[in-house]
Amino acid sequence: MENHTMQLLDFSNEILHGIFANFNDVELLNGTQVCTRFEMIARDAFAKRYNWHSEETFYEIKLYSDDSNNDQRLYRAFLEVFGNQMASLELIAEERSNQHDILRWISRYCRSTKWLRIVNKGHAFNVTQMIQSMNNLIFLQLKNLNCTNFDWADIHFPHLQSFAVEKCPCIKVQVLMRFLQNNPQVEDLYIDHCRKFPLKMIQALQNKLKHLKTLEYWSSSNEFSNQCETINFEQLDSLKITVDKSSFRNVLSAIARGSKMIRSLSVMWCDDISDSENHQLVEIIALFEKLTFLRLNNFILPLILVETLVYRLPKLETLHLDYAKLDQLSSDFLLSLFRKSKYLNDVWLSNYDQNVKMQQFNANFHHKLVDIIRNRGGKVKCEVIQYDTKLLITHENITRNGELIYSIGFDMPVNQTNVHLLDLSDECLDKLCSYYLDEHSVRALYETCTRMKKAVQQRVKDQVFIISNATDAEDVFNRFGEHIVKLSIDMNTNDRDPMADVWTWTEKFSKNLIELSLNNLRIDAMELLTPTFPNMTKLKITSIVSSDIHILPPMDCPKLTHLEFNEGEITLAANALQFGITLDHLTTIRLNYFSVSIRNILYVFDDVVCDQIQEFTVDLQQRTQLARRSLVSIASRFRNLTTLNLIIDIERVNTKYLFETCTKLTKLSLGYCYQFDNSDWCQMLQHIQKNCKRLELFQLCNYAFYSGLNHDHLVKIAGTLPKVKFYIISYDSNGNISNIEMFNKVKNLEHMKPY
Structure with missing residues (x-):
C-alpha cells in the first residue's frame, strides 16, 4: 500500500484559513513571503482580525x-x-x-x-x-x-x-x-470634557446634523448653556448627557420638545439635588414619551417618584438607578413597579450607603413576580446592589452574592406528586447538593451512582469541608480528599492519636487546600509531620493547645497571606517560641477575638514579618483599657500598613505613636462608644491629619447599644480631614452591619465595604 504524505498546500483554502487564523501577526507576515496563495490567505486572516x-x-x-x-x-x-x-x-x-x-x-x-x-x-x-x-x-x-x-x-x-x-x-x-x-452625515456624536463646547453650539448645528442618531455629551458644570431653546434632531435615538441644577430644566426640556424619537436616555447629575428638583426632573423626563431605556446616575430619587416615572413612561423596558434610596425598597414596591409597566423587564438599583432587608425577597415574592411577568418572554431581570450585597432576581430564581436563595426549578409539578431524585435535571441536582442537603446526606448520596458523585464533588469544592470525627476520617479523605479546597479540622477530644491520624491524612491531600481552620487541637499530636501546603493562602485559628516548642503545628505554607484568630481558648506553653509555619508572604491579620495568648503570639513576629503586614483588622468589643492599649501597641509594629481597622473602643488610648509609625495608611476604621470625648478625639485626629497624608477613606464604627455622634463631632472630623471620604457605620445587637452613612458628599461613589 502506497504511503501518501500530505503537504500543507494540499489542504483546501477553508482549512488553511482556519490554520492561519491561529497565527500571530509576525507569523502572518512571514506567511505572505511563501507563495501567492499563502499571501492571499494571510491578508484575509489579518483583515478579519x-x-x-x-x-x-x-x-x-x-x-x-x-x-x-x-x-x-x-x-x-x-x-x-x-x-x-x-x-x-x-x-x-x-x-x-x-x-x-x-x-x-x-x-x-x-x-x-x-x-x-x-x-x-x-x-x-x-x-x-x-x-x-x-x-x-x-x-x-x-x-x-x-x-x-x-x-x-x-x-x-x-x-x-x-x-x-x-x-x-x-x-x-x-x-x-x-x-x-x-x-x-455623522450619526453618532460623542463629546467628553472638551473646552467650552456648550449645547448651544449643538443647537446651532441641528439643521446640519439631520442624521444624528446618538449624542453623548459629558461635561463639567461650567460648560453648560442655560439658554437653549428647542433642540430638534428628528432621528436622535440615544442621548447620554451630564446636567447640573442650573441647566437641567432648560437643557432636557429643549431636547424633549424637539427630539421626539429618543428611546434611550442616560442622565448624569453633577451637583446636589433637592426634593423639588427631584419632582421637576420626573416631570421633564416624562416628556420623553418613547423611552425604552432610562439610566439616572447620582440622583437620590425617592422610590415613590420612581413609581410615578415608570407609570408616566408606558414603553419603558429598562430602568437603571445609581444611588437610589434603597432604605425604602420593599418587595411590594418591586411588584408594583412591574405592574405599572407591562414592558418593563430589566431593573437595576444601587446604593452603597443604605441597607435593604433582603429576607422579604422569598419564594412567596417570587411566585407573585412570576405571575406578573408571565407574558414577557422569560427575560426579566432585577438587580439590587448595596455595599456588601448583590441581589439578583430573574424569572427562574433569586440569588444573593451568587448564592441561591430560591429557584422555581424546585417547585413540585402540579400534576405530579412523586418525583425521583434522578429525574431532576443536572442543574437542579447540583443546586440541591450545594444548598439544601446537610453534610451527612451529601456523603450518603456520594456512593449511589456516578451522577450523584459528580454533584457531591462540586459541593465539596465550593464549601468549607468539616472534619470532626476521627473514626471515619480515613474514609472521608479517601472519598473527597482530592476535591477539598477549604478544610476545617474540629476535634473535640483530648486524645492525641485521633488528631495525629487526621493530620496524617491532611498531609496526603494538602496540595489542593487554599484555606485551613484549626479548632480544638493539640499541637504536640501534630509535631511528627511537617506537611507542605503549596497553595494555601488563609489560616484560621480558634482553639489550640501549643506544644512545649511550637505555637502552631509545623507546616510549610509558601503562599500564606492571611492569618485569622477567632473566639476560642488558646493555651501556650511557657517555652513555646517557635511559630511553626512559614510567614514569608503574610500580609493580612484579622482578630475576631483577643487574649493574652494571642498578644504573645503576635509579639513572636520579628521585624521582617511585621514589615510585610499591609492590613490589620480587629473586630471585637474590648472594654478593658489593657486590651485596647495592647492592640494599639501591636498595630504600631506594622509600619507598612495601608489598611487599619480597629473596631474597638479606642477612646482614652494614646495613639500618637501609632499614627507616627503607620504613615502609609489609605483606609482607616475606628470604633467609638457612648463616652465620645471630643478633646481626646481631637488630638487623635490631629495625629492622623499630620502623619497619614495618603489617607483616602475614614470610617467610624459603633454598636447598637452605643449612642450616636452629635453633629458637632461629625463637623469637626470632616473639617479636620477635608479630602477624605468619611463614613459612619452602625452595627446591630448581633454584630452585623445595620447602616452605613456618608457624612460629606461625594459625587462619584465607589463600592465600599467596611473592611
Missing part, C-alpha cells in the same frame, strides 16, 4: 519619539504588506512624534482604514498629515490630543458615521463646528 469586532481588534501602533530608526523595524513591514487590510487602527503617540516617518507611511498605505482611534500623551501632534487620505473612515476618535494643525476640520469624510472627541482642551469650539459642518 482587525475589523473592529471589539475594543481588542484595533491594530495598535505606538510611537515613542521623532526618531523612526527603531520604530520602523516594528511597523513598516506590516504597513507595506497589510496596510490595505487594516480596517481598524489605533495610534498611540507616547512622545513627540510630529516628524515620525510612520505618519507618512500610514497616510500612504492605510487608505482603506474605516475605524481610527488617535490617542496622544500631551505632545504636539499633526492629525491632518495622517488622516487626509483616509476617505473610507466610518469611525474617528480623538483622545487627549494636543494638535498643532487644525486643517483636518476642513476635510470631508463621505462615509463617516461616528465622531468622538475626548479630553482635547486644545480643540476650540470653532474647530469642532467646522468639522461637523463639513461632515453633516
Whole structure:
C-alpha cells in the first residue's frame, strides 16, 4: 500500500484559513513571503482580525519619539504588506512624534482604514498629515490630543458615521463646528470634557446634523448653556448627557420638545439635588414619551417618584438607578413597579450607603413576580446592589452574592406528586447538593451512582469541608480528599492519636487546600509531620493547645497571606517560641477575638514579618483599657500598613505613636462608644491629619447599644480631614452591619465595604 504524505498546500483554502487564523501577526507576515496563495490567505486572516469586532481588534501602533530608526523595524513591514487590510487602527503617540516617518507611511498605505482611534500623551501632534487620505473612515476618535494643525476640520469624510472627541482642551469650539459642518452625515456624536463646547453650539448645528442618531455629551458644570431653546434632531435615538441644577430644566426640556424619537436616555447629575428638583426632573423626563431605556446616575430619587416615572413612561423596558434610596425598597414596591409597566423587564438599583432587608425577597415574592411577568418572554431581570450585597432576581430564581436563595426549578409539578431524585435535571441536582442537603446526606448520596458523585464533588469544592470525627476520617479523605479546597479540622477530644491520624491524612491531600481552620487541637499530636501546603493562602485559628516548642503545628505554607484568630481558648506553653509555619508572604491579620495568648503570639513576629503586614483588622468589643492599649501597641509594629481597622473602643488610648509609625495608611476604621470625648478625639485626629497624608477613606464604627455622634463631632472630623471620604457605620445587637452613612458628599461613589 502506497504511503501518501500530505503537504500543507494540499489542504483546501477553508482549512488553511482556519490554520492561519491561529497565527500571530509576525507569523502572518512571514506567511505572505511563501507563495501567492499563502499571501492571499494571510491578508484575509489579518483583515478579519482587525475589523473592529471589539475594543481588542484595533491594530495598535505606538510611537515613542521623532526618531523612526527603531520604530520602523516594528511597523513598516506590516504597513507595506497589510496596510490595505487594516480596517481598524489605533495610534498611540507616547512622545513627540510630529516628524515620525510612520505618519507618512500610514497616510500612504492605510487608505482603506474605516475605524481610527488617535490617542496622544500631551505632545504636539499633526492629525491632518495622517488622516487626509483616509476617505473610507466610518469611525474617528480623538483622545487627549494636543494638535498643532487644525486643517483636518476642513476635510470631508463621505462615509463617516461616528465622531468622538475626548479630553482635547486644545480643540476650540470653532474647530469642532467646522468639522461637523463639513461632515453633516455623522450619526453618532460623542463629546467628553472638551473646552467650552456648550449645547448651544449643538443647537446651532441641528439643521446640519439631520442624521444624528446618538449624542453623548459629558461635561463639567461650567460648560453648560442655560439658554437653549428647542433642540430638534428628528432621528436622535440615544442621548447620554451630564446636567447640573442650573441647566437641567432648560437643557432636557429643549431636547424633549424637539427630539421626539429618543428611546434611550442616560442622565448624569453633577451637583446636589433637592426634593423639588427631584419632582421637576420626573416631570421633564416624562416628556420623553418613547423611552425604552432610562439610566439616572447620582440622583437620590425617592422610590415613590420612581413609581410615578415608570407609570408616566408606558414603553419603558429598562430602568437603571445609581444611588437610589434603597432604605425604602420593599418587595411590594418591586411588584408594583412591574405592574405599572407591562414592558418593563430589566431593573437595576444601587446604593452603597443604605441597607435593604433582603429576607422579604422569598419564594412567596417570587411566585407573585412570576405571575406578573408571565407574558414577557422569560427575560426579566432585577438587580439590587448595596455595599456588601448583590441581589439578583430573574424569572427562574433569586440569588444573593451568587448564592441561591430560591429557584422555581424546585417547585413540585402540579400534576405530579412523586418525583425521583434522578429525574431532576443536572442543574437542579447540583443546586440541591450545594444548598439544601446537610453534610451527612451529601456523603450518603456520594456512593449511589456516578451522577450523584459528580454533584457531591462540586459541593465539596465550593464549601468549607468539616472534619470532626476521627473514626471515619480515613474514609472521608479517601472519598473527597482530592476535591477539598477549604478544610476545617474540629476535634473535640483530648486524645492525641485521633488528631495525629487526621493530620496524617491532611498531609496526603494538602496540595489542593487554599484555606485551613484549626479548632480544638493539640499541637504536640501534630509535631511528627511537617506537611507542605503549596497553595494555601488563609489560616484560621480558634482553639489550640501549643506544644512545649511550637505555637502552631509545623507546616510549610509558601503562599500564606492571611492569618485569622477567632473566639476560642488558646493555651501556650511557657517555652513555646517557635511559630511553626512559614510567614514569608503574610500580609493580612484579622482578630475576631483577643487574649493574652494571642498578644504573645503576635509579639513572636520579628521585624521582617511585621514589615510585610499591609492590613490589620480587629473586630471585637474590648472594654478593658489593657486590651485596647495592647492592640494599639501591636498595630504600631506594622509600619507598612495601608489598611487599619480597629473596631474597638479606642477612646482614652494614646495613639500618637501609632499614627507616627503607620504613615502609609489609605483606609482607616475606628470604633467609638457612648463616652465620645471630643478633646481626646481631637488630638487623635490631629495625629492622623499630620502623619497619614495618603489617607483616602475614614470610617467610624459603633454598636447598637452605643449612642450616636452629635453633629458637632461629625463637623469637626470632616473639617479636620477635608479630602477624605468619611463614613459612619452602625452595627446591630448581633454584630452585623445595620447602616452605613456618608457624612460629606461625594459625587462619584465607589463600592465600599467596611473592611
